[in-house]
Amino acid sequence: MNDAPASPVAAGEAPAPLTHRRVLAIAVPIMLSNATTPLLGAVDTGVIGQLGAAAPIGAVGMGAVILSFIYWTMGFLRMGTSGLVAQARGRGDSAECAALLLRGMLIAGASGLIFILLQAPLFWAAFELSPASAEVEDMARDYLSLRIWGGPFAISVYALTGWLIAMERTRGVLILQIAMNGLNIALDLLFVLGFGWGVEGVAAATLISEVGGAALGLWMCRDAFAGDGWRDPARIFDRVRLINMAKVNGDILIRSCLLQFGFGFFLFRSADWGDVSLAANQVLMQFLAISAYALDGFAFAAEALVGQFFGARRPDLLRRASRLTSAWGLACVATLGAGFWLLGGAIIDLMTTAPEVRAAAREYLPWAALAPVVGLPAFMLDGIFIGATRTRDMRNAMLWSLALYLAAWAALVPLFGLHGLWAALMCFFVLRAITLGLRYPALVRAAA
Structure with missing residues (x-):
């Protein structure tokens, strides 16, 4: 289970070689780990679907979405832990690496307990925002009342994953995800099909x-x-360290909320052209999700390596890490973009059988094929800035990017309709890259 990571790069010491192989050793397990995520959701749906009723499927889906959103607000813990631990490792400060893990675990435990204590108002608000039939809501409440007790443990996995990534132990992340999802699937089959426990x-x-x-x-x-x-x-x-951790995590939370708003805005505005356009764009957004899952590997590699060299005060290796991870990211998105262009129609047909949705999705498929390539610089810069914990820059860049994205939407949609909405989304990607790219020289200087 131990990955035998490269040794810390303390100032003045000869660093471990920064090679393509080292980048891939971090990235590939993350890509494989991400591939297991959609499988679990499909099995959950398939197993509960064997009960032969619609309400249990809806209840599990609704409950999972509610908890995913609640836990997503704590996603900063993974990124913040990764960047801070990578820098401590680069300084050769093993004591701080250990302390950061414990701080993350304490935050996860406290947050999970807060969610347990506040479950009643949280679930009430969720059902008010997304009402369903009385039968589905009752089943969903049963589902949520059990799963919420896993909050401290589920959030802890964010901190543990961030620590493993920073230590370049991504094979451990892969094993962890396979073990969790495998156990979940086995128990799904036993509890639902074997014991007949249904949603519970x-x-x-x-x-x-x-x-x-x-x-x-x-x-x-x-x-x-x-x-x-x-x-x-x-x-x-330590007060100074706690304040720094709070600032880093707070900036990441704000940045992530703004990013999610940007993507949510795109999908909600798609409804302005009717149900068919909304459905078509929902299908095409899965292409972007696939791209993000694939690129995570190289962005996480950038987090670990950039953070390490930032902590070691090695701007030369930081720049090399940025170039190597981005080069592999480019190869990845070029392959994905070509695949979407050539095979996108077949993928669309697998996702929907509605002829009108298929036709609409094909019309806008070139945008979805272009998106991974256009979005690559922003995606990789996110990883670089997280590794360097330049999270204030990330927050401010996202504020500017979102404001200009909304301005582009207002200008382009009246001229080009739904194509204008897609063009505005591409502008969002480019603006994120520009606003972060302008701060990259300052990041390198700070490493010196």
Whole structure:
């Protein structure tokens, strides 16, 4: 389970070679790990679908979406942990690496307990925003009332994953995801089809897999507890370090909320042209999701390597890490874009059988094929800036990008209709790259 990562790059020491092989050793396991994520959702739906009724399927889907959104707000913990630990590792500060993991686990535990205590108002607000039939809501509440107890463990996995990525142990991340999802699927089959527990069976399966995943993740990170850093209260609760961690995570949260608003705005505005256009764009957004899953590997590699060299004060290696990870990212998106262009029609046909939706999706398919290439610079710069924990720059860049994206939407849609909406989304990608790119020289200078 231990990945034998490259050694820390402390200032003045000879660094481990930064090669293409090292980049791929970080990136490929993440890409494979991401590929397991949609499989779990499909199995959950397929297993509960064997009950022969629509309400349980809707209840599981609604409950999963509600909890995914609640836990998503804590996603900053993965990114913040990754950047801060990578920098501590670059400085050769193993005690701080351990302390950061414990801080992350404490934040995860406290957040999960808060969600458990606030479950009643949270679920009420969710059902007010997205009402369903009384039968579906009752089943969804049963699902949520079980799964919410996994909150501290599910959020802990964010911190554990960020730590493993920073330590270049992404094979561990892959094993963790396979183990969690595999256990979840096995228990789904046992509890739902074997014991007949229905919706509660799916919830119990996920809860147990989250607890098991957190336990396995802790075991994978066990060498963090070999020293004294994790049991040094003065270090763990150091005011300056806590404030810095809060600033980093707060900036990432704001940036992520703005980014999600930008994508949500695109989808909601698609409805202005009717249900067919909305459905077509929803299908095409899956192409963007596939691209993001693939690019995560290289963006995470940038986080780990840039963070490490930023901490080691090696701007030369930081620039090389940025170039190498981005070059592999470009190869990835070029392949994906060509694949979407050539095979996009067949993929669309697999996703929908509605002739009018197929026709509309084909009309706008060139935009979806172009999106990965256009979005690459922004995606890779995100990883670079997270690694360097230049999160204030990320937050400010996203504010400017979103404002200008909305201005582009207002200008282009009256002229070009739905094509204008897609063009505005491409502008959003480009603007994110420009606003971050302008701050990249300052990032390199800070590393020196």
